[in-house]
Amino acid sequence: MAGRDGQRRDLYGEFYLTLSMLWAILIGLSALIVGPCISRLTRMIFEPALLAFTTSSSEAAFPGTLNKLEKFGVSPKIASFVLPIDYSFNLVGSMAYCSFATVFIAQACNVHLSMGEQITMLLILMLTSKGMAGVPRASMVVIAATLNQFNIPEAGLILLMGVDPFLDMGRSATNVMSNAMARRLSAVGKANTSAQAVGASRRSTRRSRNALPPKTQKWRCPDNA
Secondary structure (H helix, E strand, O other): OOHHHHHHHHHHHHHHHHHHHHHOOOOOOHHHHHHHOHHHHHHHHHHHHHHHHHHHOOOHHHHHHHHHHHHOOHHHHHHHHHHHHHHHOOOOOHHHHHHHHHHHHHHHHOOOOOOHHHHHHHHHHOOOHOOOOOOOOHHHHHHHHHHHOOOOOOOOHHHHOOOOOHHHHHHHHHHHHHHHHHHHHHHHHHHHHHHHHHHHHHHHHHHHHOOOOOOOOOEEEEEEE
């Protein structure tokens, strides 16, 4: 029992440490593209992410996330169309959780996985985690299917029953944050592309009039964000 409790504590610490690093990478990369106002987006998304954390459900935070993105300046058409797709395919937190949980069960059951098997497991989880419902315990179905592929006893799922609710909270909050960041980046990319197209059209027109072309206007952080 003491050994199992120690393994669970290690799972807690390592999983949330990984999520912290993942959040830092997401925010850092977004800051390089969006700029300093990424801190505003992070503050605005904190409320939906907290709701997802407390309910262990990213679906519960969907309306709030959509509303915050629109307030931040994302086009309602882009947000309302792409965000539901992200909820099915951009599941960074779910992928991380399923990977940790599967390896944890394998180690607890004394099942050795070679490096090749671990890589194969990651590839399988990348596919099977897509379309996962954003509700509590939905990841257990994906984990059970993956265990069967590597001859890991499915009875090991019992070891997760006590810790799954606490780990599921971090998974849900990470999914919300990654989806919000992805939508903001795609909106910035579209805005810059549109601005470049307009600038090119104006330059072509002004060249014909022997006038100096104006500077291309790129996306700027909204003042009311």
